[in-house]
Amino acid sequence: MDIAASLLVSAFISLVCSQGYALSWNYYAKTCPGVETAIRKVVQDAATRDKTIPAALLRMHFHDCLIRGCDASVLLNSQGKNTAEKDGAPNQSLHAFFVIDDAKEAVEALCPGIVSCADILAIAARDAVVLSGGPYWTVPHGRKDGRISKASETSQMPSPTFNISQLQQSFSPMGLSMEDVAALLGAHTIGFSHCSSFENRIYNFNTTNDVDPTLHPSFAESLKNICPKDNKAKNAGTSMDPSPTTFDNTYYKLILQKRSLFSSDQALLASPNTKSLVYKFASSKHSFYKAFSSSMTKLSSLTGGQEVRKDCRVVN
Ligand code: HEM
Ligand SMILES: *[C@@H]1O[C@H](CO)[C@@H](O)[C@H](O)[C@H]1NC(C)=O
Ligand SMILES: *[C@@H]1O[C@H](CO)[C@@H](O)[C@H](O)[C@H]1NC(C)=O
Ligand SMILES: *[C@@H]1O[C@H](CO)[C@@H](O)[C@H](O)[C@H]1NC(C)=O
Numbered sequence: 001m002d003i004a005a006s007l008l009v010s011a012f013i014s015l016v017c018s019q020g021y022a023l024s025w026n027y028y029a030k031t032c033p034g035v036e037t038a039i040r041k042v043v044q045d046a047a048t049r050d051k052t053i054p055a056a057l058l059r060m061h062f063h064d065c066l067i068r069g070c071d072a073s074v075l076l077n078s079q080g081k082n083t084a085e086k087d088g089a090p091n092q093s094l095h096a097f098f099v100i101d102d103a104k105e106a107v108e109a110l111c112p113g114i115v116s117c118a119d120i121l122a123i124a125a126r127d128a129v130v131l132s133g134g135p136y137w138t139v140p141h142g143r144k145d146g147r148i149s150k151a152s153e154t155s156q157m158p159s160p161t162f163n164i165s166q167l168q169q170s171f172s173p174m175g176l177s178m179e180d181v182a183a184l185l186g187a188h189t190i191g192f193s194h195c196s197s198f199e200n201r202i203y204n205f206n207t208t209n210d211v212d213p214t215l216h217p218s219f220a221e222s223l224k225n226i227c228p229k230d231n232k233a234k235n236a237g238t239s240m241d242p243s244p245t246t247f248d249n250t251y252y253k254l255i256l257q258k259r260s261l262f263s264s265d266q267a268l269l270a271s272p273n274t275k276s277l278v279y280k281f282a283s284s285k286h287s288f289y290k291a292f293s294s295s296m297t298k299l300s301s302l303t304g305g306q307e308v309r310k311d312c313r314v315v316n
Contacts, residue, residue, distance in 0.1 A: 039123045057127075072146065092194050092196070120312070197261070255282070
């Protein structure tokens with residue numbers, strides 16, 4: 001086979017493997033009917049012990065889906081010369097991997113070799129939202145686990161300094177609209193952020209303003225107190241909103257009060273379309289929940305991978 005032909009073949013194979021299968025609602029109906037119950041129990045137990053776990057699981061799933069589709073590439077450990085996604089930047093908030101290990105163990109005991117790590121993570125992320133008081137949605141099943149995880153690919157992750165056009169550029173290739181982005185960012189109603197993720201807004205913002213003028217002055221002051229200029233405390237930071245374990249629509253209310261953490265959150269006010277959604281979601285938790293559930297289903301249906309991993313941290 002000549003080079004051109006073999007390139008074509010491998011392009012075709014990678015297309016089929018990365019996007020060529022559909023998810024379904026009854027994928028495990030015969031092979032592992034107890035899968036959802038088993039995962040829920042593990043997530044619930046872990047969240048009872050540590051309130052930071054639901055946010056970590058939700059972000060982990062998002063991170064997974066953005067790189068190579070939802071293929072559990074985020075769960076793989078670095079091995080040999082390969083540095084995996086979880087050890088690349090921006091990895092600061094990635095933790096709670098043990099919860100997925102525990103869930104995998106529970107599921108393997110029930111139906112060995114059947115359920116992918118990518119499905120487990122997608123289900124755990126939904127459970128994390130429900131446990132935080134947020135909406136329930138049905139997670140379609142049948143994702144496959146990938147064999148590749150590269151720290152270098154985390155540069156595809158959107159940055160918290162992104163403006164509205166950069167947000168669009170990073171989500172549209174995946175078929176996610178700005179309406180999806182406006183809804184998905186409501187996930188920032190739970191969890192924690194390190195200083196490094198929002199420091200751009202409080203020091204040396206641009207040549208005319210040291211502090212981002214779109215930040216409420218007293219909020220900017222409080223962020224400066226939490227994150228002093230030459231702060232060496234690597235773990236310093238603040239919760240995403242005043243109720244960081246409750247999945248509600250406070251995130252949108254805070255944007256309107258100029259109290260959102262990231263430039264990328266504030267950016268939702270920069271286009272008429274997303275701005276009107278911020279107003280809508282701030283005034284109606286119900287419409288936020290509806291939009292979030294539907295956009296999460298879209299995000300978590302970006303598939304990839306080709307196997308069902310035995311151990312979520314290593315390829316078969
Ligand atoms: C433009 C897109 C996004 C950007 C730039 C972004 C950025 C960030 C940053 C910088 C943090 C804090 C990391 C740290 O300092 O520890 C964070 C946390 C978080 N993000 Fe996002 N994010 C985005 C979209 C999403 C989406 C779509 C979801 C889920 C659907 C999500 C869920 C979370 C959660 C739950 C946390 C808290 C994590 C924890 O407490 O462990 N984010 N995000
Ligand atoms: C994050 O990645 C850096 C390398 O970019 C690594 O040195 C660090 O240990 C990682 N941090 C965590 C919490 O995994
Ligand atoms: C967004 O940022 C990029 C890169 O810094 C810049 O080229 C672009 O003009 C900005 N767009 C808007 C709408 O501010
Ligand atoms: C600095 O940021 C403010 C607010 O976004 C903007 O109005 C101003 O034009 C910026 N200045 C420069 C030099 O980019």
